Amino acid sequence: MTINKLPRALGALFVSFMLLAAMPLMASAGESKSFKKFPEIVDYKFVAKYAKVPRPAKSLIIDSRPYKPKYVAGFVPSAVSIPASQFDKMTDQLPKNKSTLLIFYCGGLKCPLSHKSAFKARELGYTNVKVYAKGFPDWKKNALYHSIGLETLKAKMEAGENYMLVDARPLKKFLDGAIPSAISIPERQFSEKRGMLPADKANTEVIYYCGGFKCPLSHKSAIKARYLGYKNVVVAEAGYPGWKELYGVGAGVQAQAGEMEGSIDTEQFLTVLKGNPDQFLFIDVRSPEEYAAGHFPPAINIPVDDLEKRIDEIPTDKPIVFSCASGARAGEAYYMFKDMRPDVKEVFYLEATNEFTEDNQYTVTPNK
Amino acid sequence: MNRKAITFIGALLITISAVSMAFAFGGGNARKGKFLYRKNCRSCHGKTASDLSPASMVQADWKATFEDVSKIPCNKDWQGLPEKDINDIFTYLHDYAKDSPTPAKCS
Numbered sequence: 126m127t128i129n130k131l132p133r134a135l136g137a138l139f140v141s142f143m144l145l146a147a148m149p150l151m152a153s154a155g156e157s158k159s160f161k162k163f164p165e166i167v168d169y170k171f172v173a174k175y176a177k178v179p180r181p182a183k184s185l186i187i188d189s190r191p192y193k194p195k196y197v198a199g200f201v202p203s204a205v206s207i208p209a210s211q212f213d214k215m216t217d218q219l220p221k222n223k224s225t226l227l228i229f230y231c232g233g234l235k236c237p238l239s240h241k242s243a244f245k246a247r248e249l250g251y252t253n254v255k256v257y258a259k260g261f262p263d264w265k266k267n268a269l270y271h272s273i274g275l276e277t278l279k280a281k282m283e284a285g286e287n288y289m290l291v292d293a294r295p296l297k298k299f300l301d302g303a304i305p306s307a308i309s310i311p312e313r314q315f316s317e318k319r320g321m322l323p324a325d326k327a328n329t330e331v332i333y334y335c336g337g338f339k340c341p342l343s344h345k346s347a348i349k350a351r352y353l354g355y356k357n358v359v360v361a362e363a364g365y366p367g368w369k370e371l372y373g374v375g376a377g378v379q380a381q382a383g384e385m386e387g388s389i390d391t392e393q394f395l396t397v398l399k400g401n402p403d404q405f406l407f408i409d410v411r412s413p414e415e416y417a418a419g420h421f422p423p424a425i426n427i428p429v430d431d432l433e434k435r436i437d438e439i440p441t442d443k444p445i446v447f448s449c450a451s452g453a454r455a456g457e458a459y460y461m462f463k464d465m466r467p468d469v470k471e472v473f474y475l476e477a478t479n480e481f482t483e484d485n486q487y488t489v490t491p492n493k
Numbered sequence: 494m495n496r497k498a499i500t501f502i503g504a505l506l507i508t509i510s511a512v513s514m515a516f517a518f519g520g521g522n523a524r525k526g527k528f529l530y531r532k533n534c535r536s537c538h539g540k541t542a543s544d545l546s547p548a549s550m551v552q553a554d555w556k557a558t559f560e561d562v563s564k565i566p567c568n569k570d571w572q573g574l575p576e577k578d579i580n581d582i583f584t585y586l587h588d589y590a591k592d593s594p595t596p597a598k599c600s
Contacts, residue, residue, distance in 0.1 A: 386522065453589075453597065456524025457531065464532070474524075 160237035163229075163244060163256040169267045172228055172257045176202045176268075178341045178362070184226040185219070189238035190261070197274030201230065201257075201264050202344060202360065204272075209238035212245055223250045230257035230264075269351040270344075272362040275371055278332060282306055288330040289323045293342040294365070302396055304334060304361075304368045312342040315349050326354045334361040334368075373401050383491075387459045388476035389446055391491040398423070406445045410458045419481025421448065429454045429461075436465050444471035452476045452492055517576075518559050518583040526585025529578050533571045542567060547589035548596035555587045 175184045186204040188196050189212075196206040207215045209231070219227070227246050229239035243256045257263075265271060281288050282305070290307040292299045299309040310318045312335070323329035331350050333343035343360045350358045363371075381390040397404050398421060407424035409416050416426040427435055429449070439445065445462070447455040455474035462472050480488045538545040550558070562568060562579060571579075589597035 385524065387524070451595070453524065453527055457527040460525045460528035461531070464528070476524075 160240060161244070162258070163240040163254070165243075165255045166258045167228060167255040168257070168259065169263055171255070172201065172230070172264070173268065175226070175228060176204070176264075178203050178344050179339055183220075183222065183224070184228070186228045186230070186257075187239075187242065188261075189229050189231040189242045190236070193276070195232070195261075197276040199261065199265070199271045199273055199277075199359070201261065201268075202270070202272045202362065203338075204230070207242065209242045212242050216249065219246065219249070219251070224252050226253045226255065227251055228255045228257055230260040233260040233262040234258055236260060270347045270358045270360060272360045273332070275361055275363050275367050278304070278334075278361045279372065281330075281332075286330070287328060288332050290332045290334070290361075291322075291346065292365070293333050293335045293346040294340075298336070298365075300392060302365065302369070302400065304365060307334070310346070312346050315346055319353060322350065322353070322355065327356050329355075330357040330359065331355050332359050332361055334364045337364040337366040338362055340364055382473070383476055384493075385456075385476045387456070387463070387472070387474055388452075389473035391475070391477050391489060394446065394475055394477075395489060404443060406440065406443055408439070408445060408447050408458070409449065410447050410454050411449045415450065419483050419485055419487070421479075421481075421487060422485050424448065429458050432458055432461055433465070436462065441466075441469045441471070444473060445469070447472075447474040448477075448479060449475075451478050518556075518580050519587070521577070521580035521582075521584035523581070523585040523588045525578075526581035526583070529574075530582050530585055533574060533578075534567075534582070537567060537570060546598045547586045547593075548591045548598055550586075550590055551592040552587050552590040555583065555590055559583045559587075 172186065175181050175186055180203045186201055188200050188204045188206050189209040190196055190206075191208045191210070192206045196208075200206070205218060207218055219225075227243070229243045229246070231238040239256045239258070239260065243254050246254050261271075278290070282290075290304060292303050292307040292309050293312040294309075295311050295313070296309055299307070299311075303309070308321060310321055322331065331347075333347045333350070335342040343362070343364065347358045347360050361367075381393050382388065383390045398407070402423040407421055409420050409424040409426050410429040410432065411420075411426070412428050413426060416424075416428075420426070427439070439462075447458040447462070449455040449458075452475065456476070459472060459474035462469070475489070476492050478490045478492060534545070547555075558565060559579075587593075589595055
């Protein structure tokens, strides 16, 4: 079969090229002791056939570099992380079927990690083992996009970097819960909604995600965005399930504003209330009697008439959300708080009509 | 453009501005108005002055009251309040007046 011959020929070419390239280096520094290279070398074109989601049957791409900072910063789509240093401990991550195609890669021609792991895999009895010797630098040069870890996304979020996060899942999924700061452009509506993508195609990084490692939507959208001319496109492959596992629901970022000045987005209010109430400080500003008759489970009670006296006892280490019955007193509390403690930025109120039962069940209806 | 049309448009503009000057309030932020009312008005109304809530009057009365704020007896006490804040206060009082869909007492 030609497929088998091609890599071998390329491998031979590569080895001779490598020798030529390494010669002056070895002469000058003597440090780059050449390591034992794995004989079965493959190139970008070969790897690209398998770097797909869902993953083609009987294949697995393995990133041999350290998980942090290398793998999380960027990896070949669909690749799993088995750092060479952890290989012996992580053999359970390898497929059971020993005839599965295993492609190892790391940081390029000077990196021995993928070769080391490939030899070990062959010792374990895997019969179809390859090394993508040019590794990740070559992938970045040739491919339309690559994937990133959620750790990298979180860091960008916190640093306020110039990116746009896009949720490629259907709108309903997005509304049920999404990674903070994401906008919804479902893959199926990519064309209709492409106007929502950033205007600056060269500099703004577009980060796609969807329902996790088996979900192809973010990958499809990423490719389309590249064809639209976006230069800097990546996929946060672990998607929303991964985010929930790592950081919880609604974690990490400030509240999203609603339509009225100072109001919080009602959807987000409910998501955090249900999923991760520790993220906000909920203050119910109704009277003690109303509060006693039913309230949001995590809310504390500071009636609006007492707020002025008690303003300094309110902790400000997380966003504050005022609520009442109709939004009127909560809005008043919001403005009063802003007036008295202008230094505190993260203050919101719920512009909604709320009904409670005695066992703290609630119905929240956004106003207008 | 002919002179007549210009004169007409000019007259129209003057009329519009005159009418809108006659009553410039409305459409403010009732939430903020509620707070501003407490801060600037409730310090007297309800204590030393008459207890005054949105539901104390009907919408037409509130409009009439704010027609000329300088005639409001306690005008002196809230001199220097920006127009925008006065409008927010008006919006709160007017939108929660006795004949509004949601009449309100002060908290």
